Amino acid sequence: MSKLKVLILCTGNSARSQMAEGILREDGGAAFEVHSAGVKPGSVRPEAIQAMKEIGIDISGHRSKSVEEFIGQEFDFVITVCDNAKETCPVFPGKTRQIHQSFEDPPQPGEKSAGETIAIFRRVRDEIRQWMKDFIADTDL
Numbered sequence: 001m002s003k004l005k006v007l008i009l010c011t012g013n014s015a016r017s018q019m020a021e022g023i024l025r026e027d028g029g030a031a032f033e034v035h036s037a038g039v040k041p042g043s044v045r046p047e048a049i050q051a052m053k054e055i056g057i058d059i060s061g062h063r064s065k066s067v068e069e070f071i072g073q074e075f076d077f078v079i080t081v082c083d084n085a086k087e088t089c090p091v092f093p094g095k096t097r098q099i100h101q102s103f104e105d106p107p108q109p110g111e112k113s114a115g116e117t118i119a120i121f122r123r124v125r126d127e128i129r130q131w132m133k134d135f136i137a138d139t140d141l
Contacts, residue, residue, distance in 0.1 A: 003033040004076040004139065013038030013064040015048045015106050016081045019125050022052050022059040023132045037067040047106065051121040081128070101131055
């Protein structure tokens, strides 16, 4: 059986989509080929790396990628995890199923205290993990 190809999109490919990619790779195992990208890529947030490390998932080697790197490729699923990415999501060829599930955008550096910021990253991480568990369970493997 071939792997299901999944592309996870958000604005910067710096937090939510990076965490979602790491979680789906870990929890979905060999059933999925997972990629993430952003419509305006930045760099992976250190808080995202820390929050994921706390649950045993290493995304420290990830890099922010542009959705442009994936144009023309076929995916089984394109998942947008923020409203901006949903609005600007390109059309992918084939029988791609698009799914939108918005998660809170973690605060930008300096917007909140370090403690508040990492607490929000942890909460968003946990919400993404729960949603991904449901996605995996609902996917015809």
